[in-house]
Amino acid sequence: MFLFTLCQVGAETTFKTEIRRLFPEFRLSFSRPGFLTFKVPDDLTLDNIADFANRSIFARMAALSLGKINLEKAETLNSLADKIWAITEANRIFVNRVHVFRRDPLVPGERGFEPGLTPELQALHRILIEHVPKQKFLGIHHTNPNYPAQPNETILNVVETDTDxxxxxxxxxxxxxxxxFCYPGGVLPITIPDDAVSRAWLKFEEGLCWSGFPILQGDYCLDIGAAPGGSSQVLLSRGAKVLGVDPAAIEPSVLNHPHFTHIRSRISQTKRSLYRNIRWIIADINVAPNYTLNVLEELATRKDIPLCGMLFTLKLFHWSLVEHLPTYINRLQHWGFADIRVKQLVFNRQELMVAVQH
Ligand SMILES: C[S@@+](CC[C@H](N)C(=O)[O-])C[C@H]1O[C@@H](n2cnc3c(N)ncnc32)[C@H](O)[C@@H]1O
Known part of the structure; x- marks a missing residue:
């Protein structure tokens, strides 16, 4: 029995260390950049995958492997589709949806690369659906490759690890x-809009979807390290009122938004009375994790702020900083947050996203 999983290119060593610690019974098997397989105990079930997904910080998705297919030179995608369905039938597996994806070729954001469905993957998805042995195998909206998987569905994952x-x-x-896990390869179908002022728009859009924070129209939000303004745009698009703190300049399109206020300063030099109505804090400052936590601790432990939650990045200037995660999480627990989640999201680079809520 094998499990395969995806992570960010470059995070493999840290990911393997995490798995050795969390699941010592797993044995690393085949791997490629951004794609790892593990030999797992024979009694591992789909329920265990959910546990794996929730405990691992670096796993983007995970599936029980049914096998590997190498296409011969002259073989077509039609023949690939037939082989894939033959494997599924041989295992007597009933699936409701098909996810087609590939391992990342590069680190997200590098040379313009961003994870997501390519036209080639969409074409393969279409061919797979055309070749499905019996329609009854599939669930609703199964022809849309990015339609979110529904509760209790079983998903067939097809991952291209190398050409053919x-x-x-x-x-x-x-x-x-x-x-x-409801989307192919763990990638939420998010594309950066033309008017986004920074790539940070992507990671905070993903971060807010992942956190599920119920930010309401008119909620006051504090954005620490707001410049040039991508994360504030994400908040403004949800109808929030944003206080952006940063000594650097904010792009005019954000600065002139009627619900945006810029405090042009370092957070430590601002007046605390400014934050009396803040319900949500977003922070993305390019400093070591302990400094980010020092800044947040000051705000999170105050009794006069009606804070609901915080979403922030911890910059891993060195991968070895991951060893200090238990200490960081311990600090967050002491501030009284009931729900603490940490994940390297798909659009994060060498950093982690943390979501904490009361
Ligand atoms: C990665 S950028 C933030 C990107 C931004 N969130 C966006 O969405 O466009 C990091 C920012 O943190 C700011 N920064 C660093 N230390 C800070 C501090 N102590 N207080 C406020 N901002 C800080 C920097 O000036 C820089 O603009």
């Missing part, structure tokens, strides 16, 4: 699974 090399596996949408 594919792994096939399954996972199920069980309660409590992170939202990413």
């Amino acid at each position: 090399c594919y792994f096939v596996g399954i996972h199920a949408i069980l309660e409590g699974l992170p939202i990413q």
Whole structure:
């Protein structure tokens, strides 16, 4: 029995260390940049995958492997589709949806690359659906490759790991699974809009979807490290009122928004009375994790702020900073947050996203 999983390119060593610690019974098997397989105990079930998904910070998705297919030179995608369905039938597996994706070729944001469905993957998805043995195998809206998987569905995962090399596996949408597992390869279908002023728009849009924070129209939000303004745009698009703190300049399109106020300063040099109405804090400052936490602790432990939650990045200037995560999480627990989640999201680079809520 094998499990395959995806992570960010470059995070593999840290990810393997995490798995050795969390699941010592797993044995690393085949791996490629951004794609790892593990030999797992024979009694591992789809429920265990949900547990894996929730405990791992670096796993973007995970599936029980059904096998690997290498296409011969002259073979077509039609023949690939037939082989994939033959594997599924041989295993007597009933699936409701098909996810087609590839391992990342680069780090997100590098040379313009961003994870997501390519036209080639969409074409393969279409061919797979055309070749499905019996329509009754599939669920609703199954022809849309990015339609979110529904609770209790079983998903057939087809991942292209190299040219003409594919792994096939399954996972199920069980309660409590992170939202990413509803989308191919764990990538939420988010594309950066033309008017986004920074790439940070992507990671905070993903971060807010992942956190599920119920930010309401008119909620006051504090954006620490707001410049040039991508994260504030995400908040403004949800109808929030944003106080952006940053010594650097904010792009005019954000600065002139009627619900945006810029405090042009370092957070430590601002007046605390400014934050009396703040319900949500977003922070993305390019400093070491302990400094980010020092800044947030000051605000999170005050009794006069009606704070609901915080979403922030911890910059991993060195991967070895991950070793200090238990200490960071311990600090967050002491501030009284009931729900603490940490994940390397798809659009994060060498950093982690943290969501904490009361
Ligand atoms: C990665 S950028 C933030 C990107 C921004 N959130 C966006 O969405 O466009 C980091 C920012 O943190 C700011 N920064 C660093 N230390 C800070 C501090 N102590 N207080 C406020 N801002 C700080 C920097 O000036 C820089 O603009």
